[in-house]
Amino acid sequence: MTGGQNSLKNFGAPAQGDRAMGAVDMDTCAKVKEDRPLLSVQGVMKLYGSRIGCTDVTFDLFPGEVLGIVGESGSGKSTLLGCLAGHLKPDAGRILYDGRDMGALGEPERRRLSRTEWAFVHQNARDGLRMGVSAGGNVGERLMAVGARNYAAIRDTATDWLGRVEIAADRIDDRPSAFSGGMQQRLQIARNLVTGPRLVFMDEPTGGLDVSVQARLLDLLRGLVRDLGLSVVIVTHDLAVVRLLADRLMVMKSGRVVEQGLTDQVLDDPQHGYTQLLVSSVLQV
Amino acid sequence: MIEITNLSKVFTLHNQGSAVIPVMAGAALSVTPGECVGLTGRSGSGKSTLMRMIYGNYLAAGGSIRVGDLDVARAAPREIIRLRREVLGYVSQFLRVVPRVPTLDVVAEPLLQLGVPVDAARARAADLLARLNIAERLWGLSPTTFSGGEQQRVNIARGFAHPYPALLLDEPTASLDAANREVVLGLIEEAKARGAAIVGIFHDEAARDRVCDRLVDVTGFTPRLAA
Numbered sequence: 001m002t003g004g005q006n007s008l009k010n011f012g013a014p015a016q017g018d019r020a021m022g023a024v025d026m027d028t029c030a031k032v033k034e035d036r037p038l039l040s041v042q043g044v045m046k047l048y049g050s051r052i053g054c055t056d057v058t059f060d061l062f063p064g065e066v067l068g069i070v071g072e073s074g075s076g077k078s079t080l081l082g083c084l085a086g087h088l089k090p091d092a093g094r095i096l097y098d099g100r101d102m103g104a105l106g107e108p109e110r111r112r113l114s115r116t117e118w119a120f121v122h123q124n125a126r127d128g129l130r131m132g133v134s135a136g137g138n139v140g141e142r143l144m145a146v147g148a149r150n151y152a153a154i155r156d157t158a159t160d161w162l163g164r165v166e167i168a169a170d171r172i173d174d175r176p177s178a179f180s181g182g183m184q185q186r187l188q189i190a191r192n193l194v195t196g197p198r199l200v201f202m203d204e205p206t207g208g209l210d211v212s213v214q215a216r217l218l219d220l221l222r223g224l225v226r227d228l229g230l231s232v233v234i235v236t237h238d239l240a241v242v243r244l245l246a247d248r249l250m251v252m253k254s255g256r257v258v259e260q261g262l263t264d265q266v267l268d269d270p271q272h273g274y275t276q277l278l279v280s281s282v283l284q285v
Numbered sequence: 286m287i288e289i290t291n292l293s294k295v296f297t298l299h300n301q302g303s304a305v306i307p308v309m310a311g312a313a314l315s316v317t318p319g320e321c322v323g324l325t326g327r328s329g330s331g332k333s334t335l336m337r338m339i340y341g342n343y344l345a346a347g348g349s350i351r352v353g354d355l356d357v358a359r360a361a362p363r364e365i366i367r368l369r370r371e372v373l374g375y376v377s378q379f380l381r382v383v384p385r386v387p388t389l390d391v392v393a394e395p396l397l398q399l400g401v402p403v404d405a406a407r408a409r410a411a412d413l414l415a416r417l418n419i420a421e422r423l424w425g426l427s428p429t430t431f432s433g434g435e436q437q438r439v440n441i442a443r444g445f446a447h448p449y450p451a452l453l454l455d456e457p458t459a460s461l462d463a464a465n466r467e468v469v470l471g472l473i474e475e476a477k478a479r480g481a482a483i484v485g486i487f488h489d490e491a492a493r494d495r496v497c498d499r500l501v502d503v504t505g506f507t508p509r510l511a512a
Contacts, residue, residue, distance in 0.1 A: 062363055065363065212384075212385070215383060215384040215385045216385055218383050219383045219385065219386050226398060244383050247362065247363070247366050248362045248363070261362055262342075262365055265342055265343065265344060265362075268342050268343065269296075269337075269342065271344065272299070273300055276299055277299075277300050280300070
């Protein structure tokens with residue numbers, strides 16, 4: 001693995017050279033230098049009484065990677081996401097974030113992480129926004145929570161982020177209740193990303209949106225992931241969404257991971273009977 | 286650059302009586318830098334299957350697929366992702382993109398993934414689109430609404446945006462008129478000249494004869510039907 005990295009880069013340089021290649025190589029070095037998982041999940045289990053929420057979940061997520069988790073409702077994907085994000089306490093297993101054992105971390109430290117290094121995008125934007133506060137306030141509030149105090153600077157940053165998620169600057173003082181569903185979702189994303197997190201959890205971020213709005217949101221998310229080098233765990237039941245967004249895919253059924261691998265490989269050459277059923281059940285448009 | 290040995294593939298259909306279908310056995314292929322190898326064999330003989338396995342899109346049942354010094358048959362997903370980003374390009378027959386993304390950005394995306402600055406990536410994309418005769422007024426539109434031939438050319442532009450050391454081409458000249466076919470063959474010849482190792486499927490015999498240095502009939506890799 002470690003040896004492969006350098007040799008791959010050598011192949012990146014074609015025999016006769018190309019003007020663009022110098023730049024490519026330098027940035028590639030920066031992108032692949034971190035070879036340590038940002039999130040390492042080892043044998044995580046969560047029980048609800050005697051019923052299994054999720055069990056025996058193991059995976060590594062590396063910087064800049066997008067992991068999709070699919071499965072029908074009740075498959076344990078939201079429970080797992082809750083455990084990863086620290087909303088639920090696993091009954092067994094370990095979750096290491098950047099090498100630190102989350103189970104051993106105190107509540108204040110966990111809260112600090114969830115404010116600064118993590119973000120959580122809810123399916124329902126209303127769960128992730130403060131509906132009584134202006135759009136600018138929703139974004140600025142997160143900045144203030146991590147210590148920003150200069151009003152003008154906060155407002156500038158908020159305006160910049162609203163622009164990035166394609167919300168017009170003249171809507172900055174409007175409340176999210178006056179926004180469409182797609183705009184609310186984009187505002188939630190701005191609110192979450194303004195503090196520069198490294199790890200983003202998303203629970204059905206495009207669920208409940210019109211297809212046309214979904215497409216725009218997908219493109220926005222792809223651009224942000226690429227430009228900011230975010231690691232993302234995205235839970236969804238929409239296979240088309242994971243195909244376009246996720247590098248890797250994990251399929252869950254009855255609380256267990258039945259299959260995981262490269263997204264297009266899992267979708268085009270599924271090995272497990274359940275995944276085959278899932279893929280073959282998608283209606284063709 | 287590409288070295289395949291004793292490769293096999295089996296499909297197990299769990300929901301159709303657990304049918305086990307061996308589709309490939311003992312496949313071998315070697316492609317050196319600057320060489321283009323054409324896969325031949327009748328429809329259904331496994332040309333696309335082999336190509337998808339090289340790309341890591343289909344899992345191998347056994348054997349090895351070395352691209353550079355990564356064995357795709359055993360590599361972790363993230364190693365394959367890096368391979369696809371830097372080393373191995375694939376021009377499929379179908380364009381699959383996020384709807385509503387402008388054509389220019391669709392073509393520039395592989396370069397942006399590599400960290401090339403936006404301006405440089407778009408300039409390269411514009412060069413390729415112009416060369417492939419995609420009218421400039423279309424560059425700002427999503428290719429999802431384009432004709433089949435236009436989509437194919439956008440797909441080719443995207444596949445040639447980064448100078449990959451290895452390339453997989455699935456029917457790159459299908460559904461193209463004579464002028465555009467000539468442009469694509471030119472791109473392939475240039476890729477060979479800079480040292481790219483290429484595996485291609487060409488039903489267009491004249492195109493095949495012109496760019497392929499060698500042909501490999503994949504029918505030889507089809508397992509004998511169990512009597």
